[in-house]
Amino acid sequence: GQQVMQIPQYQHVQEGEDFTTYCNSSTTLSNIQWYKQRPGGHPVFLIQLVKSGEVKKQKRLTFQFGEAKKNSSLHITATQTTDVGTYFCAGSNTGKLIFGQGTTLQVKP
Amino acid sequence: EAGVAQSPRYKIIEKRQSVAFWCNPISGHATLYWYQQILGQGPKLLIQFQNNGVVDDSQLPKDRFSAERLKGVDSTLKIQPAKLEDSAVYLCASSLEIWVEQFFGPGTRLTVL
Numbered sequence: 001g002q003q004v005m006q007i008p009q010y011q012h013v014q015e016g017e018d019f020t021t022y023c024n025s026s027t028t029l030s031n032i033q034w035y036k037q038r039p040g041g042h043p044v045f046l047i048q049l050v051k052s053g054e055v056k057k058q059k060r061l062t063f064q065f066g067e068a069k070k071n072s073s074l075h076i077t078a079t080q081t082t083d084v085g086t087y088f089c090a091g092s093n094t095g096k097l098i099f100g101q102g103t104t105l106q107v108k109p
Numbered sequence: 110e111a112g113v114a115q116s117p118r119y120k121i122i123e124k125r126q127s128v129a130f131w132c133n134p135i136s137g138h139a140t141l142y143w144y145q146q147i148l149g150q151g152p153k154l155l156i157q158f159q160n161n162g163v164v165d166d167s168q169l170p171k172d173r174f175s176a177e178r179l180k181g182v183d184s185t186l187k188i189q190p191a192k193l194e195d196s197a198v199y200l201c202a203s204s205l206e207i208w209v210e211q212f213f214g215p216g217t218r219l220t221v222l
Contacts, residue, residue, distance in 0.1 A: 004151075023198075030208070031208065033210065033211075035110075040218050041215075042200060042213040042214065042215055043152065043175050043202075043211075043213045044201070044213070045210040045211060045212070048209070048210060071183070090151075092208070094165075095157075095164065095165075095207040095208060096154055096157060096164075096165050097154065097211070098154075099151030099152050100151050101149075101150055101151050102151050
């Protein structure tokens with residue numbers, strides 16, 4: 001069945017450093033969504049990418065969808081302590097979202 | 110706008126007991142989802158409703174789990190009987206339709222002893 005893998009599983013950075021998490025699907029996706037889950041919280045939607053090669057920015061966050069629509073990345077520039085949490089990608093090609101296992105970001109002030 | 114409501118927030122039961130969770134989605138959202146999130150993992154879809162019809166329940170352990178969405182609004186998820194491996198957070202989410210952003214509720218943390 002369809003699988004979505006994320007790397008790395010954990011990332012510790014110093015405040016102000018950049019952070020990137022990568023997402024790979026075993027199958028071509030119709031769209032990919034990114035969610036953020038704070039410790040003890042629930043997933044919160046960040047963005048959806050639909051087009052091949054699409055790049056979207058939200059302030060310090062940059063999201064990319066690969067040309068083959070099988071991979072995606074999230075890059076955070078100059079991390080802040082408020083960026084702490086687990087970032088999930090979730091891909092779909094049937095209307096059903098398959099979540100990756102997430103990348104947990106720790107930011108040292 | 111009110112978010113997705115879930116109850117209870119926490120539940121502790123012994124194995125072989127039964128438990129039920131309730132979810133009230135955002136008003137007007139046609140699609141409702143139940144996810145299971147085991148500690149350290151991403152949410153796993155258990156069942157997806159479009160109005161009051163089931164769209165996908167391929168990962169629902171049907172020998173012990175059941176879910177319904179009567180009248181196409183709120184929903185209940187039941188586990189009977191519970192096993193130790195059912196310990197997890199059960200998340201309910203809703204969306205206007207399939208293929209768009211999902212709004213998650215706070216979840217129910219289930220501990221099976």
